Amino acid sequence: MDIIKNLSEEEITQLRDIFEESAEGLDVRSFELALSTACSKPTRSVNLAHLRLKELFSEIDVSGDGYVSWDEFIMYIINRTDGRNKVASATGLDGVIKSYQLGEVHDEDIPKTVVRMEYIPFMDKIVKVVRQERGGSSRVRILQNDLNLTPYFDIPRQGESQAVAFTFIPPGPRCHTDNTLAISYNDSYLRFFDMAKKRITMNNETRMVKSVRLSESQTCLKWSSRYNRLVMGSRTGIVSVIHPDEMQVYNQEKLHGLLISDMAIDDSLLFTASVDPIGSVKCVDLQRNVVRYELDDHQQGATMIAVNSSYQTLFSCGFELHVVSHAMLMPKVKPWKLLDTARPHRGRITQLQLVPNTPQLFSSDSCGLTKLWDIRMNSCVQNILPPKDELDITPPEQSAASSMCVIGPSKRVIINGRNTAIYCYEGAVDPSVADEVPAQIVLVNSSMQTVLSIHQSTIKMWDLQTGEI
Structure with a gap:
């Protein structure tokens, strides 16, 4: 397994080409020959007798048809990630994904002004950023985690400045600026606000702990609990690692030529996305301060990324109509594209959110479709x-999701667009749009745009356009 992970990009490409020469895949003899050739380079001291390639072939060929395809081979490698099976068993990652049902709809805010919403697990609260429709200032509100999204308290407005990014700094022994919400504004200020609700004004607003003027606006903020450091990404592509108490810069490097659009942290690894088409996604080792690898999957740059630690998978999207999926253990391998041929995304991806501790990923496009x-x-x-509203006259471009919030513990997803819709998981299943009984046979009629699903006791016909029976 280790020798396969350490193959060079050229060797992996050669191995993939061998697999793809046959439509069925490789039989056991071809499989042994391909891997023996790849693992027997002069620079590799590998005892081929100990590779047990026949046993490996049998493990991968779960269908028993006598052939192993490239996709089966890669998925086997991913599935053998240390600890993944334990995580899957403990969290139910291997369960059947049920449908999300519409719970509540709120219309108190002007459509498309909720530009960001994020759940803070430590506080069990939701942070919502509402921006004025025609520029102007923004309002940051802290909400209760309930179906009514009850206001908890507000962050005071900062004149005409707009909140660009924020992150929560949890309580910790080695940080005095803890239990605060760090917010970056477009006036180049980084401000910290108390989240302990110990200093609330008469207007139900918390107080600012401190404010720091930076050289430029920061477009992304992430807190690293492992290193107790604040990681910032700027509009000019610079990544800085600082301690919020003394604001001392520990590391600073220009990773991208253009704006950093998103960041994600997985243990000691930092993933950055940029609208720069060259090296639009990069993986940085925070401990060694080196770039491990970079990806060029988006011609116009990447806008969002998401990392699933349990499945060691990196997801990214840009201005295309699909999501790109990379195996983090084998970034050199050709990525997968998340495409739904029955009902694909019609506009660029505007939202990308993972559901914690599940194999679920949400994507939403500029035409309002969420998948x-x-x-x-x-x-x-x-x-x-x-x-739908009462008249159902809203143009598709105004139906796009302006922000999305996934709440893992309560299994809810909040989608903000022309209104705020809350969808609940594992609710009462609507039989017109979902079926919990496994289908034994599924037939697609492309000319009639229908799907026929045959279950143990029922046969159902579904509309591909609406997803309903």
């Missing part, structure tokens, strides 16, 4: 359309 993916199979399992 739920099972990342184990890279397949779409549910389509979600915005709730």
Whole structure:
């Protein structure tokens, strides 16, 4: 397994080409020859007798047809990640994904002004950023985690400045600026606000702990609990690692030529996305301060990324109509594209959110369609359309999700667009749009745009356009 992970990009490409020469895949003899050739380079001291290639072939060929395809080979490697099976068993990652049902719809805010919403697990609260429709200032509100999204308290407005990014700094023994919400504004200020609700004003607003003027606005903020450091990404592509108490810069490097659009942290690894088409996604080792690898999957740059630690998978999207999936253990391998041929995304991806401790991924496009993916199979399992208004005259471009919030513990997803819609998981299943009974046979009629699903006791016909019976 280790020798396969350490193959060079050229060797992996050669190995993939050998697999793809046959439509069925490789039989056991061809499989042994291909891997023996790849693992017997002069620079590799590998005892081929100990590779047990026949046993490996049998483990990968779960269907028993006598052939192993390239996709089966790669998925086997990913599935053998240390600790993954234990995590899957403990968290139910191997369960059947059910559907999300519409719970509540709120219309208190002007459409498309909720530019960001994020759940803070430590506080069990939701942070919402509301921006004025025509520029102007923004308002940051802290909400209760309930179906009514009850206001908890507000962050005071900062004149005409707009909140660009934020992150929560949890309580910790080695940080005095803890239990605060760090917010970056477009006036180049980084401000810290008390989240302990110990200093609330008469206007139900918390107080600012401190404010720091930076050389430029920061477009991304992430807190690293492992190193107790604040990681910042700027509009000019510079990544800085600082301690919030003394604001001392420990590391600073220009990773991208253009704006950093998103960041994600997985243990000691930092993943950055940029609208720079060259090296649009990069993986940085925070401990060694080196770039491990960079990816060029988006011609116009990447806008969002998401990392699933349990499945060691990196997801990214840009201005294309699909999501790209990379195996983090083998970044040199050709990525998968999350495409739903039955009902694909019609606009660029505007939202990308993982559901914690599950194999679920949400993607939403500029035409208002939200899709739920099972990342184990890279397949779409549910389509979600915005709730219709009474007249149903809203243009598609105004139905796009401006922000999305996934709440893992309560298994809810909040989609903000022309209204705020809350979808609940494991609720009462609507039989017109979902079926918990496994289908034994599924037939697709492309000319009639229908799907016929045959279950143990029923036969159902589904509309591909609406997803309903």
